[in-house]
Amino acid sequence: MTTHYLVLSALLFSIGAVGVLVRRNAIVVFMCVELMLNACNLAFVTFARQHGNLDGQIIAFFVMVVAAAEVVVGLAIIVTIFRTRRSASVDDANLLKY
Amino acid sequence: MGETITFWVLAVVSVSAALGLVFSRKAVYCALMLGVVMFSLAVLYAVQDAPFLAAVQIIVYTGAVMMLFLFVLMLVGVDSSDSLVETIRGQRFWALVAGLAFAALVGLAIGNTIVGPAAGLAGATQAAGGNVPALAQLIFSRYVFAFEVASALLITAALGAMVLAHRERVRPKPTQKELARARFFSGYAPSLPGPGTYARNNAIDMPALLPDGSVSRLSVNRVIARHDVDDDHFPEDAKLADAIRQAVEEEGK
Numbered sequence: 001m002t003t004h005y006l007v008l009s010a011l012l013f014s015i016g017a018v019g020v021l022v023r024r025n026a027i028v029v030f031m032c033v034e035l036m037l038n039a040c041n042l043a044f045v046t047f048a049r050q051h052g053n054l055d056g057q058i059i060a061f062f063v064m065v066v067a068a069a070e071v072v073v074g075l076a077i078i079v080t081i082f083r084t085r086r087s088a089s090v091d092d093a094n095l096l097k098y
Numbered sequence: 099m100g101e102t103i104t105f106w107v108l109a110v111v112s113v114s115a116a117l118g119l120v121f122s123r124k125a126v127y128c129a130l131m132l133g134v135v136m137f138s139l140a141v142l143y144a145v146q147d148a149p150f151l152a153a154v155q156i157i158v159y160t161g162a163v164m165m166l167f168l169f170v171l172m173l174v175g176v177d178s179s180d181s182l183v184e185t186i187r188g189q190r191f192w193a194l195v196a197g198l199a200f201a202a203l204v205g206l207a208i209g210n211t212i213v214g215p216a217a218g219l220a221g222a223t224q225a226a227g228g229n230v231p232a233l234a235q236l237i238f239s240r241y242v243f244a245f246e247v248a249s250a251l252l253i254t255a256a257l258g259a260m261v262l263a264h265r266e267r268v269r270p271k272p273t274q275k276e277l278a279r280a281r282f283f284s285g286y287a288p289s290l291p292g293p294g295t296y297a298r299n300n301a302i303d304m305p306a307l308l309p310d311g312s313v314s315r316l317s318v319n320r321v322i323a324r325h326d327v328d329d330d331h332f333p334e335d336a337k338l339a340d341a342i343r344q345a346v347e348e349e350g351k
Binding site: 018058 | 101102105109112113116117119120125128129132135136139142143146147148150151154155158159162163166167170171173174185189190193194196197198200201204205208209213216217218219220221222223232233236237241244248251252254255256258259262263265
């Protein structure tokens with residue numbers, strides 16, 4: 001049964017990665033990153049159960065804490081970019097390119 | 099048996115919701131799909147002897163993080179639809195190939211490992227008397243430093259968000275007197291008509307009329323106008339319909 005959970009986690013992670021590569025709206029890209037973090041959490045919880053050891057659950061808890069902090073800062077950046085560029089598309093924020 | 103059924107139902111639901119997240123055009127649908135994925139993962143945690151994480155997942159993710167996403171979406175992106183233009187040629191195709199290759203790689207790696215029966219968490223939680231006390235003992239002993247660092251991180255993130263979202267006022271806030279003065283000197287109608295004075299409709303999708311009978315361009319709601327054009331739903335008055343069409347055309351430029 002553990003293998004099933006791991007495969008599900010890998011699937012969700014890959015779908016999230018494809019979303020990050022494909023989507024252009026910064027907020028949706030961000031949601032896909034959250035999906036990848038969630039998939040990793042599922043793997044952590046599964047390994048905790050597999051090894052009979054609570055450390056995996058603790059790590060998943062810390063991942064959630066870091067993800068919450070990351071969302072707050074990331075969304076603030078998106079709002080700031082939107083204020084100056086009037087757009088939430090990742091294509092428009094290319095000032096650092098040259 | 100019960101776990102198997104729960105797993106398969108939630109696996110199908112979460113994978114299809116994740117696909118919906120990647121492929122739906124509208125950002126609000128994406129947010130809802132992400133909520134579905136997070137909720138099913140919470141149930142999967144509960145099934146896997148992690149009731150505390152299931153609760154935290156619902157409170158932090160579906161509660162706080164999703165609300166934050168929706169707030170920002172309402173603030174920013176509801177009417178900014180995703181462009182379908184590929185800025186890098188073949189990006190979609192190669193992204194899909196990379197995703198499939200990655201999934202195959204990880205899937206094969208998992209399939210090749212020999213996994214014995216799960217040890218289960220009964221042994222680990224028994225001594226402390228339950229999942230939550232056992233987690234608390236670990237957090238406040240072995241992981242206490244990481245816990246303190248996490249609190250510092252949260253404070254830093256809150257400060258960072260405040261600094262980023264803060265806008266410095268470059269000129270003093272105009273007073274009511276200055277606003278009135280500017281309006282009188284602008285050469286425009288000295289007072290704006292109150293709502294409904296010249297209107298023949300009070301619905302929000304109807305453009306307002308100015309004192310001379312012309313349509314006020316300011317009153318056309320861009321989002322609603324675009325829906326009107328998409329659904330071919332125009333007011334009967336040709337003047338109002340033209341104003342809506344013009345607003346959409348100008349936005350497209």
